[in-house]
Amino acid sequence: MIRVRLFGPEAAAIGTDSVQVTLQGAASCQNLLDELTRIHPDLTGRIAINHEFAQPEQIIGESDEVALIGLVSGG
Amino acid sequence: MSVRITIADGPLGEASLPGFPGAGAVVVFEGIVRALEDDRLLNALHYDTYEPMAQNMLRAIAEDLVQEHDLIALHASHSRGRVGIGECSFRLIVASAHRKQALAAMDAFIDRMKQDVPIWKRPIWPEHEQESG
Numbered sequence: 001m002i003r004v005r006l007f008g009p010e011a012a013a014i015g016t017d018s019v020q021v022t023l024q025g026a027a028s029c030q031n032l033l034d035e036l037t038r039i040h041p042d043l044t045g046r047i048a049i050n051h052e053f054a055q056p057e058q059i060i061g062e063s064d065e066v067a068l069i070g071l072v073s074g075g
Numbered sequence: 076m077s078v079r080i081t082i083a084d085g086p087l088g089e090a091s092l093p094g095f096p097g098a099g100a101v102v103v104f105e106g107i108v109r110a111l112e113d114d115r116l117l118n119a120l121h122y123d124t125y126e127p128m129a130q131n132m133l134r135a136i137a138e139d140l141v142q143e144h145d146l147i148a149l150h151a152s153h154s155r156g157r158v159g160i161g162e163c164s165f166r167l168i169v170a171s172a173h174r175k176q177a178l179a180a181m182d183a184f185i186d187r188m189k190q191d192v193p194i195w196k197r198p199i200w201p202e203h204e205q206e207s208g
Contacts, residue, residue, distance in 0.1 A: 007125055008195030051128035053191070067125060067193075074122070074129075074153060074194030075106050075165050075185060 002032060002060060005067040006043075013042040030056035036068065045070035077148040078137045082130055086162035087152050095170035098147050102177040104185070106165035108158050117198045119159045125193035129153075132192045136184055144180040146171045151184065153194060164196075 002021045011017045021035050029047040033056075037043055047054050048067045060066060077095075087105075095101055108120050137149045148170040158164040167184060171177040188194075 005125075007123060007193060008197070012197075048125075048128060048193070051125075051131055067128070069125070069128075069193050072189065072191070072193055073196045074124075074192050075189055 002027070002066055004032070004036060005065070007067070008070060008073070010043050010045060010068055010070040014040050026059050028056060029054045029058050029060065032060060032066070033068075043068060043070070076141050076146060077150070078134065078141060079148075079150040080130055080133045080137060081150075081152040082124055082126065082133075082155055083152060084156050085154060086158045086164065087154055087166050090166060090168070092168065095147050097172060098170040099172050100174040100177040101168065101170045102174075102181050104165075104167045104181055105163045108160050108162055108164055110160045112198045115198075115200065117160065118201050118204050119157050119199040120164065120196045121157050121199055122153070122155050122164060123195045123197070124153070124155045129193050133188065136187045136191070140180045140184055143183075144171065144176040146176060146180055149180065149184070151188075155194075157199065 003018055004021060005018050021032060023031055023035060033047055045068045048069050049058060049064050090103060110116060133151055137151060141149050146169060150168040152166045154164040167181055169177040169181045
């Protein structure tokens, strides 16, 4: 089970600041993004692992902090 | 070279410019909250940040641009939380030997921040604060 933190428009879109996603075996960021958008089609963005943008093939570890970063709007 | 990154609660106060030895150009940009959003009058903007990623990303962009444009200094400050209309939510100070370096770095910093730094703004409409206040 992976907990994915949500922010801004993504959190507003589904009314929560985190979601739980279940994946089998060693899951990559692309696996996670595919499953996340299958469950919640309104969600889009890039996966960040431990506060850095991750490559699609990066494997997610059990203790990693995972976040979905959608369109940002600072400034 | 000097890189300084700050994320602070509420509106940013008055700018205080330190000296930048060797600089021939010091450029200051301030982002100010406008009164109108989508042609509606608002009370304020609220900024949410994902930290420490926001701080790390601002620093990484700043360090890249200092190298790329041979800057003397780049200081960036951003608000978190509520910032009222007319108040400053973002300030960027860039110092370099020559004008073109500072102007190019400033433009590039803002473009990259708006693409990659996890900060989100949301409008606070008058009816929201009447309900809660």
